Amino acid sequence: xTVIVGLEHKxxxxxxxxSAGVAGMQMxxxxxxxxxxxxxxxxxxxxxFRMIDLLKYKLHVNKQEDYVDDIRFMATxxxxxxxxxxxxxxxxxxxxxxxxxxxxxxxxxxGKLYSIADDFQVGISAHKYNAVGCGAxxxxxxxxxxxxxxxxxxxxVALEAASTFSAGVRPPFHVVMxxxxx
Numbered sequence: 001x002t003v004i005v006g007l008e009h010k011x012x013x014x015x016x017x018x019s020a021g022v023a024g025m026q027m028x029x030x031x032x033x034x035x036x037x038x039x040x041x042x043x044x045x046x047x048x049f050r051m052i053d054l055l056k057y058k059l060h061v062n063k064q065e066d067y068v069d070d071i072r073f074m075a076t077x078x079x080x081x082x083x084x085x086x087x088x089x090x091x092x093x094x095x096x097x098x099x100x101x102x103x104x105x106x107x108x109x110x111g112k113l114y115s116i117a118d119d120f121q122v123g124i125s126a127h128k129y130n131a132v133g134c135g136a137x138x139x140x141x142x143x144x145x146x147x148x149x150x151x152x153x154x155x156x157v158a159l160e161a162a163s164t165f166s167a168g169v170r171p172p173f174h175v176v177m178x179x180x181x182x
Contacts, residue, residue, distance in 0.1 A: 001027075001168025002034060003135030004044035005143065005158045006106040006113040008128040009151040013108030015044040016155040016175035018135075022168045035176045040109060042178040046133040047103025047118075050091055055105070059085045074107070074114050075122045083120060095119065104132040111180025135162030135169040152177075 001022035006015040017034035020027055035044040036056050045052045061081040064073045083100060086092040092102045099119060107114045115123040115130045123130075131139035142161035148154040152175050162169040 002046045002133040003131060003139050003159060003162040003166065003169045004034060004046055004106050004133055005131045005139045005155050005162075006044060006108065006115075006129060007143070007151050007155055008111065008113045011111050011180040012151070012177055013042060013111060013113050013180075014151045014155055014175055014177045015042050015106050015108055015113075016152075016159055016173055017044045018159060018163065018169045019172050019174070020168055020170040021049065027168075027170065029170055029172075033174045035174050037176055037178065042108040042176045043105055044132075044176075045103065045105040047105070048091070051086070051103045051105070054085055054089050054091055055082070058089060070110050070112060071122070071124065074109060078107075078109075079116070079120050079122060082116070106130060106132060108176075108178045111178075131158065131162075133162075133169070135166035138162045138165050 002018055004017045015035050019029050021030040038056055043055055061078050086102050092100055095101045101118045104118055105116050129143045139158040139162045142158040146154050146157045155175055156173055159173040
């Protein structure tokens with residue numbers, strides 16, 4: 001239960017998220033944030049606060065080789081590192097088709113926004129924005145309809161919309177930004 005919203009804008013990536021921690025019918029507003037910077041990445045997570053801790057504090061990714069393009073790097077080296085981190089720390093599970101499942105999150109890397117699905121597929125939205133979590137469809141609709149030039153304000157509108165119409169999304173909202181090449 002959550003919403004994470006990401007946007008590419010003028011060479012930067014912005015990712016915003018809410019603060020709800022939901023378990024069944026219980027909700028707790030969390031001080032620990034679902035969006036953060038780590039190394040060369042900004043990340044916004046759904047699924048589990050344990051997953052957030054692993055990505056924030058334990059993930060180690062080898063540097064990208066000069067001859068490897070960004071999407072190939074994300075779909076191989078980055079994802080392989082995420083899977084290894086999860087497996088070594090007891091997070092995730094075997095899927096029905098003998099694969100491995102983790103959780104959903106957004107990643108900003110070198111000016112691009114990537115979505116990572118439960119089965120570790122890496123996606124890039126043609127719309128230059130995306131969202132994950134229980135409020136994702138509401139947030140994507142708001143991003144589509146809202147053409148505010150300021151990217152932080154636009155993401156906050158999407159977060160507010162999701163908070164208004166999804167029981168699993170609550171403020172306060174947090175937004176992180178990464179410039180291409182940082």
